[in-house]
């Protein structure tokens with residue numbers, strides 16, 4: 231069925247000049263962009279977005295990195311969106327990511343891993359509404 235996932239193109243990938251190439255990979259992968267925003271997260275907002283990782287040793291580093299510069303947040307639509315997007319981006323650690331995936335091509339480390347992709351339909355909905363109002367989504 232057609233459904234949605236949520237992504238952020240992270241500050242490192244934007245800083246390194248990969249924004250256009252990553253958006254091209256996403257559209258070439260068959261994803262329709264139904265909402266998109268160029269924005270910057272405050273440390274507080276980044277902490278809230280990643281609250282599920284609060285107890286992890288990398289939480290502070292993650293929050294600092296994700297609030298270190300502008301990002302692109304987007305909601306993507308496709309058949310089997312969550313799983314297919316995770317295939318397109320590759321493993322969390324770019325060292326383990328398959329050849330040709332976005333993280334293999336553009337990530338520099340497990341922390342600075344170029345893009346975020348939701349891990350379930352439920353989280354895609356939660357993360358999408360964290361960044362977008364219903365009126366910002368154009369299906």
Ligand code: CMP
Pocket residue numbers: 283288291292322340341342343345346347
């Ligand atoms: P993301 O898919 O955005 O969701 C949580 C993020 O935590 C993940 O991408 C990684 O960038 C980050 N992360 C996971 N494991 C580590 C780690 N060991 N060290 C630093 N960051 C990590």
